[in-house]
Amino acid sequence: xxxxxxxxxxxxxxxxxxxxxxxxxxxxxxxxxxxxxxxxxxxxxxxxxxxxxxxxxxxxxxxxxxxxxxxxxxxxxxxxxxxxxxxxxxxxxxxxxxxxxxxxxxxxxxxxxxxxxxxxxxxxxxxxxxxxxxxxxxxxxxxxxxxxxxxxxxxxxxxxxxxxxxxxxxxxxxxxxxxxxxxxxxxxxxxxxxxxxxxxxxxxxxxxxxxxxxxxxxxxxxxxxxxxxxxxxxxxxxxxxxxxxxxxxxxxxxxxxx
Numbered sequence: 001x002x003x004x005x006x007x008x009x010x011x012x013x014x015x016x017x018x019x020x021x022x023x024x025x026x027x028x029x030x031x032x033x034x035x036x037x038x039x040x041x042x043x044x045x046x047x048x049x050x051x052x053x054x055x056x057x058x059x060x061x062x063x064x065x066x067x068x069x070x071x072x073x074x075x076x077x078x079x080x081x082x083x084x085x086x087x088x089x090x091x092x093x094x095x096x097x098x099x100x101x102x103x104x105x106x107x108x109x110x111x112x113x114x115x116x117x118x119x120x121x122x123x124x125x126x127x128x129x130x131x132x133x134x135x136x137x138x139x140x141x142x143x144x145x146x147x148x149x150x151x152x153x154x155x156x157x158x159x160x161x162x163x164x165x166x167x168x169x170x171x172x173x174x175x176x177x178x179x180x181x182x183x184x185x186x187x188x189x190x191x192x193x194x195x196x197x198x199x200x201x202x203x204x205x206x207x208x209x210x211x212x213x214x215x216x217x218x219x220x221x222x223x224x225x226x227x228x229x230x231x232x233x234x235x236x237x238x239x240x241x242x243x244x245x246x247x248x249x250x251x252x253x254x255x256x257x258x
Contacts, residue, residue: 071102
């Protein structure tokens with residue numbers, strides 16, 4: 001499956017930000033994150049957003065007065081985030097790095113990782129390293145807040161729509177094709193992009209995005225081994241419903257002991 005693959009969010013980055021994908025980030029910024037902070041009675045001063053993407057959440061957090069660092073592996077996504085921060089007239093520290101192996105001099109009150117970014121870690125060792133690294137970069141008493149697609153979400157919910165016309169614009173069309181490897185528990189999403197060129201001809205680009213589903217028991221074990229204490233586990237962060245067998249996404253809040 002790796003042969004046609006480019007690193008995700010290169011050519012796709014600008015179309016990702018221009019599409020409906022960022023509505024999830026707006027929802028996180030406007031509803032989910034404020035709700036969880038109220039639930040925790042927690043007012044962080046510094047925040048590290050792992051896999052920050054195009055920076056929608058990071059910039060929103062900076063607008064609320066937090067000292068924010070956004071970290072992502074994609075230079076193209078970070079460039080969009082930098083422009084967003086300039087337009088919003090806020091300061092965000094942008095770092096290009098792998099979230100499973102980064103090292104920063106600062107420590108943070110809160111670390112986040114949203115929109116199933118952790119599912120992009122296809123090896124359990126990388127997920128474990130990410131948890132350990134997040135723990136090391138938190139201040140005592142700080143929180144790590146994230147979501148992940150469940151195995152049910154990837155193997156069942158995603159597969160209900162194996163082919164999808166994701167964007168249809170006069171000069172851009174985007175199709176997605178999804179499949180699931182039940183042995184490896186990895187979902188594959190092929191993003192096929194067509195852009196109208198200068199001579200009105202269509203130019204094709206393609207990326208392969210892969211996400212691995214993890215059993216919740218394994219996720220909680222890795223978090224515990226990293227030193228975290230579980231505070232909340234939800235199937236829906238606003239309704240605060242418990243994680244169910246048919247939940248498509250898990251929402252996790254863990255704390256580094258004070």
